[in-house]
Amino acid sequence: MAQLFTFLAALLIAGLFNIDSFHLFRTLWQHPALLAGLSVPAAPGGASQAMEALQALPIGWDSMPRSIALAVGGWPVTASSVLFGAPFWFDLVQRLVNLRGAGGKPESRPRER
Numbered sequence: 001m002a003q004l005f006t007f008l009a010a011l012l013i014a015g016l017f018n019i020d021s022f023h024l025f026r027t028l029w030q031h032p033a034l035l036a037g038l039s040v041p042a043a044p045g046g047a048s049q050a051m052e053a054l055q056a057l058p059i060g061w062d063s064m065p066r067s068i069a070l071a072v073g074g075w076p077v078t079a080s081s082v083l084f085g086a087p088f089w090f091d092l093v094q095r096l097v098n099l100r101g102a103g104g105k106p107e108s109r110p111r112e113r
Helices: 002-016 021-030 032-038 046-055 068-082 086-100
Strands: none
Touching (some): 002 068, 021 032
């Protein structure tokens, strides 16, 4: 029952704020510079840079979506991602970061014999 309530609340929020996972993914895929802007280093002023980067994302009702059916289909995808919970997402990010460290380190210069 709690998961149903959580899903319905997330669906309502996704619809009210027009957070469409399909459109968001497509935009980030087509504009890698926008995605790179989301990873702001932790430095003074980093929070304001992060807010500026988040405001550039295609979220909100600035205009009517081109395909309202696709937008309405993206809202449940966004809402269902809430059901996984924070431990799932933190573990997923940690595994993705650890993939970078997998394998041997490349040598910066050839070995001398």
